[in-house]
Amino acid sequence: MEEIIESIKKEFKFSQSIHIEMLLWDFEIFAQLTAIHKDFILKGGAATQIYLPVEKQRASRDIDLATTLTEKEIENALNNVKQKFEENYEGYINSLKETLLIVKNKVETEGLKKKFLNGF
8 A cells, every 4th residue: 555655655746655545534434424424525625636737736634524413423434444443453454455546547547536436
């Protein structure tokens, strides 16, 4: 996984690998939350990146979400993600590695475009 992150870092001239890893984890958590409940919406800077040309995109240290769920429903969804992660850490990491390879290949061939991200 480190090789893939390093490759993305070099390709897009990120100063630190940790920024890429944090961004990937942010989007992974968002994907897991939306798999549990469809009422999570990505907003803010992370959502804006989808519409920017590749050379203008940047990594974000966090993601902004909007939802109409109650605080308790949000807590339950986050706990569900945490529990799934703890129960199947090895499978989860292997799945993330496969996703990273797909992302790396798509970015190399198509750039990080709205069309591509809508596939995830």
